[in-house]
Amino acid sequence: MDGGGRVRTTWGSATDCGPFRRLNEDALFACPPLFVVADGMGGHDAGEVAARIAVEEAGRLADRRTVAADDVHLVVREISARVRGAAPAGRTMGTTFAGVGVAHHHGAAYWLVFNIGDSRVYRYAGGELDQISVDHSVVQELVDRGVIAPDEALHHPDRHVITRAIGTGPDAEPDYWLIPVGPADRMLVCTDGLTEELAGGEIAALLGSVADPQAAAEQLVDEAVRRGSRDNVTAIVIDVVTLHAGDDARPGVPGELSAGTTNPRETPAPVPEVDR
Amino acid sequence: MRSDYIPGDGLAVLVDGTAALLPDGCAAELRTALWESMLTGGSLTDHLQVLLRDGLAAAPSFAIVRLEGATAHLVVRGSAQVEITVGDTAEMIGAEQVSTWAEVRRTGVSQVRLTAGRPGAGAQFPARVAVVPATQVVLRTGAPASGTSVAGVASTAAPEAGSPRSVQEPEPRTESPRPEPEPRAETGPRPEPEPEAGLRPEAEIPAETEPRPLPGLRAASPSARVDRPDPDEEADEPAVPAWQPVASVREARREESGQALSEARAVHASTEVPEDHDGLTILSSDVVALRRQLPDWAEDAVPQLSVPTPRTPAPAKLLMSTGLVVSLNRPVLIGRAPQTTRTPGGEVPRLVTVASPNQDISRTHCEIRMDGDDVVVTDLRSTNGVLLLRQGSGAQRLHPGEPTVVEPGVVVDLGEGVTFLVEAGG
Missing domain, CATH: 2.60.200.20 (Tumour Suppressor Smad4)
Known part of the structure; x- marks a missing residue:
């Protein structure tokens, strides 16, 4: 089944403690088919430990060719158990967990995007930057309910208060998205240290102008640090290199037709609609 | 146990030892749900789930307390306030400065007063099980009205005459989980942590040395304790026992003396300094604070958030x-x-x-x-x-x-x- 729509990726990553932090409580894992960031929290080095556990567990999926949501689900369970076990009595530590993996469904290649917390996954394609993941944050709840406008969220005092994380409450369930891989997709996985400093337009401009993914990741992080990020900053940039259409690849795999729009049928079938 | 309320424009729900006060009331459905939750004798967490069911941002102001004997476990959010009396010490707990809530557990409690956070007076009416418009609720336990019994330390000593009062300032001072824009103080010499050492034992954490001799670490967790800086006043304060959840000492001026904490104190020095979270990201998860404070919450005993599995018919x-x-x-x-x-x-x-x-x-x-x-x-x-x-x-x-x-x-x-x-x- 994996003859069609096989994806090869190239990627680059960067992380920086930032000028004000003593510890880097961000961690990342980048190796096909999985690219993950974790933003730990918990005081002292607890956040560091939680984030490291998260990427260690994610690393277990590194030898796969593809990942599925069920795989990620199990990894999250495992992280949750280990983080709880590692937390000293009376202390809580936790971590965000966001990333993208390459998944296959019926011969087509997909980005499996997942998220717990306020780290983010974006897709840059055709000059447009789309935020795929949706934060688990108080501010996002306010935006969803229409209480505040999205641009107010950028400066809202509660913008760092997240409502879901691994290790802190009941077993946290990630949200998932499955998006067909486009031939020229560039994915960005980052922690909030980056999005706090750089606006979407600035991120898009940089992703559009720096071809090498490693250079792009470094420049994104450097720019956030240069602006005096008060948080740790982490970014992974993933590019699609080639889409191998195997021998049995059927027409219609996303890689070939991702930009296509559906053609109306020339003669719509003259049938009545279902009476309801 | 005795409970009274003062009628007013808020909403009080009383079921035996559990009482909730919502200063601004709430929607009728929420009121019904809360009432039913309390009637069925659920845990404080169950009631919290009800109060927070529309999400954190939509949750009303509330104070909810559950008394078991002389132990009070309470959660305060928004404009509501709670005055909790242990011995002859009254303590105000509020959460107006924080985006989530304050949670406190105290033993040896003689009285708990839930208020709407605004002046209100009037005649008190007794009620054990009720849903009433109210501005204040007072619960009294059978515990002695004075004497020092704090936080689980059984004290049978007679009240000392003239024992120094440890009066708490009425203004709530809560430990906000909100990050300060200022990063954690990076000044002063501090040993660099070994990056791969795993979690260090608490005793090695150097930053929390305190400049003044405290007989025991004071809880400065979501509770609204206000420490009087006068050491004399605290001399009679028993040590905070081990289950006291978080003993943040962030308001103590940090002195980078490099001296390790004494063993005994270090055991309790569960130092969670919000600013030292990854700096900005923090969590509002309800269960975080609760889990810390409820030792009887085994991991497998937290079924509240699990989705009930409906009968699954054979898939087509x-x-x-x-x-x-x-x-x-x-x-x-x-x-x-x-x-x-x-x-x-x-x-x-x-x-x-x-x-x-x-x-x-x-x-x-x-x-x-x-x-x-x-x-x-x-x-x-x-x-x-x-x-x-x-x-x-x-x-x-x-x-x-x-x-x-x-x-x-x-x-x-x-x-x-x-x-x-x-x-x-x-």
Whole structure:
């Protein structure tokens, strides 16, 4: 089944403690088919430990060719158990967990995007930057309910208060998205240290102008640090290199037709609609 | 145990030893839900779940307390305030400065007063089980009204005459989980942590040395304790016992003396300094604070958030014209290049890609899922629509976006020769 729509990726990553932090409580894992960031929290080095556990567990999926949501689900369970076990009595530590993996469904290649917390996954394609993941944050709840406008969220005092994380409450369930891989997709996985400093337009401009993914990741992080990020900053940039259409690849795999729009049928079938 | 309320414009719910006060009231459904939750004798967490069911941002101001003997466990949010009396010490707990709430557990409590956070006076009426408009609720335990019994340290000593009062300032000073914009003080010499050492024992954490001799660490967790800086006043304060959750000493001026904490104190020096979170990201999760404070909450005893599993009928199957057989044990999206939007939890739909050389079929054309025993097909506003082909009757076009029940045996046509037959589950 994996003859069609096989994806090869190239990627680059960067992380920086930032000028004000003593510890880097961000961690990342980048190796096909999985690219993950974790933003730990918990005081002292607890956040560091939680984030490291998260990427260690994610690393277990590194030898796969593809990942599925069920795989990620199990990894999250495992992280949750280990983080709880590692937390000293009376202390809580936790971590965000966001990333993208390459998944296959019926011969087509997909980005499996997942998220717990306020780290983010974006897709840059055709000059447009789309935020795929949706934060688990108080501010996002306010935006969803229409209480505040999205641009107010950028400066809202509660913008760092997240409502879901691994290790802190009941077993946290990630949200998932499955998006067909486009031939020229560039994915960005980052922690909030980056999005706090750089606006979407600035991120898009940089992703559009720096071809090498490693250079792009470094420049994104450097720019956030240069602006005096008060948080740790982490970014992974993933590019699609080639889409191998195997021998049995059927027409219609996303890689070939991702930009296509559906053609109306020339003669719509003259049938009545279902009476309801 | 005795409970009284002062009528007013807030809302009080009283069920024996549990009392909730909502200064601004709440919607009728929430009131009913809270009442039912309290009537069924659920835990404080159950009631919290009810109060927070519309999300954190929509949760009303409230104070809720559960008394068990002389132990008070309480949660305060928004404008509500609680005055808690232990011995001859009254302590105010509020949460106006924080975005979540304050949570406190005290033993040796003689009285708990839930107030609307605004002046209110009037006659007190006794009530044990009630839902009443109220501005204040007072619960009295049988505990002695004075004497020092703090936080689980059993004290049978008679009240000392003239013992120094440890009066708490009435103004609430809560430990906000909100991050300070200022990063944690990086000044002063501090040993660099070994990066891979794993979690260091608490005793080695150097930053929390205190400049003044405290007989015991004071809880400065979500509670609103205000420490008087006068050491004399605290001399009679017993040490905070081990279960006291968080003994943050952030308001103590940090002195980088490098001296390790004494062993005894270090055991309790569970130093959670909010600023030292990853700096900015912090968590509002309700269960965080609760879990810390409830030792009887085993990991496996936290069923509140688990989704009840409904009876799962045998999933139907789709027999695709391509030869594929797709089980409906999870929702299925069919299209030329189907994609899912945000899917919470593990129920990620199965994506079925079908060939459409002429692109008659939309990228995400239709969704099929089980609804109880029924198979429901939805045309996801596809360009060319979805047809139902029933034996003995003509083709029918689905209304875009409207879920439609399709019985077994019906053939569903997506265009360009792609069809599937719905087969009942075995």
